[in-house]
Amino acid sequence: MIKVNHLSYAFKIGKKEKENVVPVLHDVNLQVEKGEIVAIVGRSGSGKSTLLNLISGFIQAETGTISINGTKVSGLSESKWAEFRLSHLGFIFQSFQLIPSMTAYENIELPLVLKGTNEKDRVERTKEMLKRVGLEQYQSHYPGELSGGQQQRVSIARALILNPPLILADEPTGSLDSENERELLSFIKELNENYGITFLMITHDHEVASIAHRKVEIVDGYLREGRMLREVQR
Numbered sequence: 001m002i003k004v005n006h007l008s009y010a011f012k013i014g015k016k017e018k019e020n021v022v023p024v025l026h027d028v029n030l031q032v033e034k035g036e037i038v039a040i041v042g043r044s045g046s047g048k049s050t051l052l053n054l055i056s057g058f059i060q061a062e063t064g065t066i067s068i069n070g071t072k073v074s075g076l077s078e079s080k081w082a083e084f085r086l087s088h089l090g091f092i093f094q095s096f097q098l099i100p101s102m103t104a105y106e107n108i109e110l111p112l113v114l115k116g117t118n119e120k121d122r123v124e125r126t127k128e129m130l131k132r133v134g135l136e137q138y139q140s141h142y143p144g145e146l147s148g149g150q151q152q153r154v155s156i157a158r159a160l161i162l163n164p165p166l167i168l169a170d171e172p173t174g175s176l177d178s179e180n181e182r183e184l185l186s187f188i189k190e191l192n193e194n195y196g197i198t199f200l201m202i203t204h205d206h207e208v209a210s211i212a213h214r215k216v217e218i219v220d221g222y223l224r225e226g227r228m229l230r231e232v233q234r
């Protein structure tokens with residue numbers, strides 16, 4: 001599903017003549033199989049978000065390659081990346097990243113609008129997704145009128161609406177209380193077991209890491225493979 005080969009990344013800070021190079025990732029190799037839940041752990045500043053941003057195409061590395069679902073994505077143009085993301089990747093963020101001026105319904109529907117799906121299909125799929133995440137009665141609420149757990153469910157519904165095979169999550173439970181965290185984690189497990197969706201998640205949290213099949217740790221920009229935590233169901 002994901003193959004990262006010899007990936008290195010350095011941020012360049014300051015003006016061109018006086019550029020400061022800050023190396024962040026060193027020769028990272030990572031393979032995530034279809035149907036796996038993989039947790040990326042590591043101390044603050046170790047390079048976790050940088051790795052996820054590279055795999056998401058939000059930043060581009062000069063060294064190394066990334067393939068997702070058989071497509072070599074490293075080196076794709078911005079527009080090709082945007083197209084690829086829409087059909088292959090779903091995103092879940094700690095801060096939900098919902099559009100505040102749009103209702104729950106409109107936030108969930110947005111990827112379908114961007115993809116140019118016709119109205120009849122949009123209505124059908126958005127309603128079905130609202131039902132799947134248990135938010136039918138909240139469809140007209142704006143993000144500010146929903147609890148943290150409900151907002152995260154809207155963001156998951158938006159991530160799932162185009163049926164991506166892979167979900168990338170950055171601290172998905174970071175803003176949730178323990179009850180909502182448990183609920184979200186069992187939903188992620190269900191999506192993985194019932195629909196075979198692959199998850200790559202950054203986390204600081206042991207509860208989150210405990211649902212992963214495998215843990216990889218970044219230590220000062222170097223990736224260490226962890227042991228298998230639980231069996232992958234195929």
Ligand SMILES: Nc1ncnc2c1ncn2[C@@H]1O[C@H](COP(=O)(O)OP(=O)(O)OP(=O)(O)O)[C@@H](O)[C@H]1O
Nearest residue numbers: 011013022024042043044045046047048049050051
């Ligand atoms: N835009 C940027 N410009 C320069 N340096 C950056 C930039 N973004 C991150 N860094 C640096 O890169 C390193 C890795 O940052 P990154 O955000 O990937 O770490 P992280 O493991 O995700 O941390 P956290 O757990 O705190 O979110 C840090 O030293 C950080 O200061």
